[in-house]
Amino acid sequence: MALQITESCVNCWACVDVCPNDAIFQDKPHFLIDDMKCTECLGDHADPQCAAICPIEMAIVNELGEFLNPPGSLTGIPIEKLKEFGLWREAA
Amino acid sequence: MELPVISNSGPKAEGGGCASSGCGTAPDALSHLPDHIRAKVQDHPCYSEEAHHYFARMHVAVAPACNIQCNYCNRKYDCSNESRPGVVSELLTPDQAIKKVLAVAAEIPQMTVLGIAGPGDPLANPERTFETFQQLSEKAPDIKLCVSTNGLSLPEHVDEIAKHNIDHVTITINCVDPEIGAKIYPWIYWKNKRIRGVEGAKILIEQQQKGLQMLTERGILVKVNSVLIPGVNDQHLKEVSKIVKEKGAFLHNVMPLIAEPEHGTYYGIMEHPSPTDAELQELQDACAGDMAMMRHCRQCRADAVGLLGEDRGDEFTMDKIDVMDVDYEAAMVRRKVVHDEIIEKLDAKRGIVKPKPDGIPEGSRPVLMAVAGKNGVVAEHFGHAKEFLIYEASPEGVRFISHRKTELYCGGMDSCGDGDVVEDGATESLLDRNIRVLEGCEVVLCSKIGYEPWGKLEAAGIAPNGEHAMEPIEEAVMAVYKEIAATGKLLPAAESLKVA
Numbered sequence: 001m002a003l004q005i006t007e008s009c010v011n012c013w014a015c016v017d018v019c020p021n022d023a024i025f026q027d028k029p030h031f032l033i034d035d036m037k038c039t040e041c042l043g044d045h046a047d048p049q050c051a052a053i054c055p056i057e058m059a060i061v062n063e064l065g066e067f068l069n070p071p072g073s074l075t076g077i078p079i080e081k082l083k084e085f086g087l088w089r090e091a092a
Numbered sequence: 093m094e095l096p097v098i099s100n101s102g103p104k105a106e107g108g109g110c111a112s113s114g115c116g117t118a119p120d121a122l123s124h125l126p127d128h129i130r131a132k133v134q135d136h137p138c139y140s141e142e143a144h145h146y147f148a149r150m151h152v153a154v155a156p157a158c159n160i161q162c163n164y165c166n167r168k169y170d171c172s173n174e175s176r177p178g179v180v181s182e183l184l185t186p187d188q189a190i191k192k193v194l195a196v197a198a199e200i201p202q203m204t205v206l207g208i209a210g211p212g213d214p215l216a217n218p219e220r221t222f223e224t225f226q227q228l229s230e231k232a233p234d235i236k237l238c239v240s241t242n243g244l245s246l247p248e249h250v251d252e253i254a255k256h257n258i259d260h261v262t263i264t265i266n267c268v269d270p271e272i273g274a275k276i277y278p279w280i281y282w283k284n285k286r287i288r289g290v291e292g293a294k295i296l297i298e299q300q301q302k303g304l305q306m307l308t309e310r311g312i313l314v315k316v317n318s319v320l321i322p323g324v325n326d327q328h329l330k331e332v333s334k335i336v337k338e339k340g341a342f343l344h345n346v347m348p349l350i351a352e353p354e355h356g357t358y359y360g361i362m363e364h365p366s367p368t369d370a371e372l373q374e375l376q377d378a379c380a381g382d383m384a385m386m387r388h389c390r391q392c393r394a395d396a397v398g399l400l401g402e403d404r405g406d407e408f409t410m411d412k413i414d415v416m417d418v419d420y421e422a423a424m425v426r427r428k429v430v431h432d433e434i435i436e437k438l439d440a441k442r443g444i445v446k447p448k449p450d451g452i453p454e455g456s457r458p459v460l461m462a463v464a465g466k467n468g469v470v471a472e473h474f475g476h477a478k479e480f481l482i483y484e485a486s487p488e489g490v491r492f493i494s495h496r497k498t499e500l501y502c503g504g505m506d507s508c509g510d511g512d513v514v515e516d517g518a519t520e521s522l523l524d525r526n527i528r529v530l531e532g533c534e535v536v537l538c539s540k541i542g543y544e545p546w547g548k549l550e551a552a553g554i555a556p557n558g559e560h561a562m563e564p565i566e567e568a569v570m571a572v573y574k575e576i577a578a579t580g581k582l583l584p585a586a587e588s589l590k591v592a
Contacts, residue, residue, distance in 0.1 A: 010168050011183075012212060014157035017219075018284070045284045053281040055158060055167040074161060075358045076278050085353070085361055 001063055002035035003048055008059040015050035015060075024050065058089065129342075131492045132259050132313060134438065135204045135431060136236060137400050141388050144400045146434045149205040150196050152189035153182070153395040154220045158212035159244050160280040160296060162266075163358035164319055164349055167212075182395070183211075186223040188410055190231060195413045196397055197232060198423035200404070201430040203397075205260075207238045211395075215245040218252070225256040234424055234431075236260065240317070244280060244296050246303025254310050261307055262345075263300055264317045267325050268335055270294035275324050278358070301339065308340025311497075315343040315386065320367050320375055321359070322349070333379035344379060345386040348372050447570035449489050456582035458486035459573055460493070462530045462554075464538035465565045474541035474556070480530060483565065485573035490566045498526045527552050535572055537565075 002023075005015075009030035016024045016031065021044075023037035033050070040062075041048045051060045051068035057075065060068045071088045072079055082088035137144035158167065184192060197203050206228060208214040214221040225237050238260035239253065246263065253261060267273045273293025280292040287295065307314050316336045318329050325332075333344050349366045351359035358364075367375075376385045390400045398404040439446060462480040464472035482493045527548055530536060536554055539561035549556045560568035576582055 012156040012158065012167060013217065014159070014212070014281075017157055017217070018281075047285060049284060052284065052286045053157075053159065055161055074278065075163075077358055077361050081361050085356070087356070 001040055002038035003033055003040055003050060003068070004035075004061050004063075005031050005033055005050075006059055006061055008056050010056055010059075012055065014053045014055065018049040018053050020044040020049065129313070134435065136238075136260060137205065138207070138238070138260075138262075138315070138386075138389070141386070143438070144388050146202060146438070147205070148200055148203040148397075148399045149207060150193065150203055150397040151207045151209045151392070151395050152184055152192060152224060153211055154184050154186055154189045154224050155208055155210055155214040155217035156183055156212045157216045158210075158242075159216040159282075160213070160242050160292075161278050162242075162319075163276055163278065164321070164351060164360075166356045166360075168356060182410060184410070186220055186227060188413075189224045190227045191418075192408055192410070192413050193228060193235065194232060194418045194420050194423075195416045196408050197235060197427065198418045198420060199407075200398065201423070201427040202399075202434070203235075204431065205236045205238060206232075207240065209240045209262075213242050213244070214239050215241045215249050218245070218249060222252055222256065225258060229256055232420065232424075234427055238262070240264065241303075242296070243300030243303050244282070245299070247299060247306055250303060250306040250310065253307070254312060258312070260313050260315065262315045262317055263304055263341075264319070265297075265300050265304075265332055265336060266318050266321070267293070267328055268297055268301070268332055269328060270297060272325055272328055273297055276319075276321065301335075304336060304339045304341060311495075314341045315345060316341045317345045317347060317389075319349050320346050320372060322365050322367050322371065326367070326371070326375060329375060330378050343384050343386050345389050346372065346376050346379060347389055347391055350391065446489055447567045449485075449487055449570065449573070451574060452487045452577050453583060454487060455584070456487050456577055457584075458484050459535065459576060459582070460484055460533045461535040461537060461569050461572065462496070462533040463565050463569065464536070469562050469564055470537050470560045470568050471539055471562060474536070474538040474545055477538065480533075480536070481565065482533065483569045485569050490569045490573070496529050498529055523548060527554070530554055534576075537568055537572065 005024075007030060011026075011030055013031075016026075020041060021037045021039055023034045023039075024031055025034060045052075048060075048068065054060050054069060055074060057069045057071050057073060058067045062068065067073075071082050077087070079088060133140045133143070135143050135147045137147045137149050158165075161167075193206055208221050208224060221239065225239075228235060228237060237256065237258045239258055240262035241264070243263045243265065246261075266276050270290045270293040273296060274290045277293050277296060279286050279288045280296050281287075282292065282295055304314055304316070314336075316332075318325070318332055320326055320329060329346060333346075336344060349359060349364065351357060351364045351366050353360045353363065376387060379385055388400065392400065392403070395405055396403050397408055436446070461483050463470055463483060464474055464477035465481050466472055477498055479495045479497045481495050484491050484493050523545055527545075530549075530552075533554055535557055536549060537557050537560055539558060541549075541556050541558050546556050557572060560571065563571075573582075
């Protein structure tokens, strides 16, 4: 089991610094998670650290493609506004 | 340490000459400051209204990560066309940042200040931020370093900030009430958790206030930035101003909310109104009763280069810097000439005439003197001085070097001047300690001095001097330097014989 980074990522490095497994690495066009190293922080922290600090909604998904930070969950911007501004999308 | 706050109520600007609107801090505000603080801010464009016409600053974008979310910020920082905080066009590694700073400093000698301001929170990127400061303090010792932060990780980094000689810290404090904070900060990342709402805001506020206090206790100048958000913290900012002043902040910079839907921020998308110029000014005026206000802020990008209000970042992209050949040793010499010229011009505008070192024989060695000064004059009793200002006199003139703290050994009683009041044990050790603080100085200037410290100073090879009470410090230092020169003690032994 491992988390993944999506194309929403803005390459801000925040997750790299807090990952207990050094599982996150720089790549183009955005950072990636090494699925051999990622443990979803089980045993280390109550919450996966990348998802706990990531400022971008929809940037981190689990193996089912579910957003750990769904649209609106970090900014509090209502869904209808997100849709109006093209900032909303359905989970994979 | 208590820092004096610049007064805005002083005489109004005459020919302060700022072309843009929203500028108008009393330009002579600096002249109210003690010398050691004036020396720290007189060439800092973000701290001194006057300096911003002459001196330039730059930011290097080495700090992308952030540990909080603000409703006026969008973490999609990558934009080359917008001019606002938190936006940059290319992130730099510390090594790239050093290259860029040296290139800019060589090309723009007026550039005196290097700040790290994002595009995230510098202290949420401690390794990249402090690596940059570390290298710069070695390679470009003539550049002032400063850092801005949201304050969440500030307390744990205060010692490191002091270690790198970072003299200026800006903390963004938008509120002191967690209920209001919850409307500005949807979450923070704290001890491995995302903490939302009032609970998160409360932690952030506590950390900011603690950090502010720790910095001012260490004598580091703190500017507080606040974003004026109509309907959220507009009335509340007066209280913020009062509290941060009490805690020792030196300057308060209230900036208008920038909120456009195309920026994609919460306030932008929710069409939150920005304050009008009149609303901003009204609030700045209301806060000015409690606190010196900064009104010349241009809300620059986290990679800005040049004078405030201009951005020459395009001239210094990494591809251009890679082909520049910088001789920084040579650049430092040119930079010093330019800085001295500007400072002299500013001093002349303020009516400060530097005493000329006439009649000092060439080749005379420099002398360090400690001054118990206040408001630019030799004003303090030796035993009452909380700190000594250290000046160097040389054939080049007089310059301020640093300040050294003392511990009061005199409790302020009438007869204390003779050093015979306080119990023996305590008096002895504190006085001895203070004399040790003056190591390296050959003279100590004060308004008055007791019999006992006089003897001890002489025994330690430091000449006490109470003859220049209430004279301007630099004139007094030069006068004493000339007296020493007249004895021939400033020249190497052989040469002084020749002169004699």
